[in-house]
Amino acid sequence: MYRLRLPIVDVARVAVFAALIAALGLVPGVSLFGPVPITLQTLGVMLAGAILGSWRAALAVGVFLLLVAAGLPLLAGGRGGLGVFAGPSVGFLLGWLPGAALIGWIVERGGRTPGIGRLLVASLAGGLGVVYLVGIPLYSLVGGLTLGQAALFTLGFVPGDVAKAVLTAFVARGTQRAYPDAVPAVHRERLRAGKEH
Amino acid sequence: MNGLTGAYVPGGSPLHRMPVGVKLLSLAVCCTALVLLPGLWSMGAAAAVTAGLYVVSGVGVAAAWAQIRPVRWFAVALFALQLLVAGLPTAAMLTSRLVLAVALAALVTLTTRTSAMLATLERGLGPLRHLGVDPFRLSLLLSLTIRTVPVMAALATRVREAQRARGVEWSLRAFAVPLVVSALRHADALGEALSARGLDD
Structure with missing residues (x-):
């Protein structure tokens, strides 16, 4: 009766990844480039894409954002509540939805053994490209800035975001070697085989 | 926390x-x-x-x-x-x-x-039902996530400590790979437990 019903195994995976995104926001930031600490929350978002596949990743991000909107202090820095979605960074949060989905889509096209190059392209395209594409226009809208000015303000985040995208690719590769079921295509095949028994 | x-x-x-x-x-x-x-x-x-x-x-x-x-x-x-x-x-x-x-x-x-x-x-989100989304499964997903946040936070702390013991404190990769693998193991065990309780059909 419900067409979009997720297998219960995947409900568990989506829930655990949504929780992982939250937990990575609680881990104190790490300083990579100078004094501005970067948080690992976006790492969680990009990893969800690379490991869960397109729409399950978007679902995990959606669940996470829903809990934030409900008032749980799960965003990096302990932020939460509806105020976050009235602030200037709203687009960068909403951009995670299509961003994670695109990462998943590209990784799914890589079959059973997505290579490091594909993972890297996916993380950069989804984690930076799509997120900025949604984030910058909304930033300029909230702030009454031109698109160029908003893009200029965002420039400071680019080095950290590139570093996290590269990290995502290597972490996803390491995870998928250690746990083959972390490849979306492998997982799907296993579920299908399980159903035939 | x-x-x-x-x-x-x-x-x-x-x-x-x-x-x-x-x-x-x-x-x-x-x-x-x-x-x-x-x-x-x-x-x-x-x-x-x-x-x-x-x-x-x-x-x-x-x-x-x-x-x-x-x-x-x-x-x-x-x-x-x-x-x-x-x-x-x-x-x-x-x-x-x-x-x-x-x-x-x-x-x-x-x-x-x-x-x-x-x-x-x-x-x-109830009207999503008309698009084929199971509302019970959606609320299960939300409550599972809330329940799992402290579990994942504890897991992150444990992995961090293990990493310190191995002396690779500086490496983010040595932190994230074991964390994600453990998270997946936890997820798949959780999924099997739920399915053993008849939540899958």
């Missing part, structure tokens, strides 16, 4: 007692009104109304400031930039619009229990 209590400040004000759906709807109306307000006078009136609502709610200054604090630097930078580009009236309009929208949204969060908000959001 300060538990998963959220920013809710207990109280018995009319705002606390208002149904969540009504509060969310009013918030949407107010935010739209903020965009349509014609001039500085009306913006001043909106600021007075917002301040009045905060007084009625009785949440206290500290709780209110904690909600506005995250946008303070953005507000200052925005004001300075617009002052240079467009002059004082526009700068004041844009900045107060942003701060008031954040303050009003925060007021809903401060006066609503997280559980009540979640229940309302879940009900709001």
